Amino acid sequence: MLSGTPASAAQGDIGMYYYVKVRRSGEVVRIRVNPNNDLSLTDDESGYFVRKVAVGTRSFERVELEVTYDKNRNVTHIEVQGGTLVDQAAYEADQAAHSAQRS
Secondary structure (H helix, E strand, O other), X not given: OOOOEEOOOOOOOOXXXXXXXXXXXXXXXXXXXXXXXXXXXXXXXXXXXXXXXXXXXXXXXXXXXXXXXEOOOOEEEEEEEOEEEEOHHHHXXXXXXXXXXXX
16 A cells, blocks of 8 residues: 555545544544645655644544655655554545534
């Protein structure tokens, strides 16, 4: 699962989406990375990296996502602190479950 999910729902959105399950609360958060603006060149100039901190909207727990890319912006490494990387289906299931609880 070493890749961001391109946004297919929104036309013109070049963002890559990563989904992280917060360790303590189980909430799944979506983190958007803009490959044109968010990536920084690594010190050795062999690729790029991004570090994003997200806070759950229900639990207010923090998770940190760090992604490393090669020169072609292909994912080479993903590290998550305070949670685990999950897929889009887990995010959608979490959103649906929370939506059902509010109804």
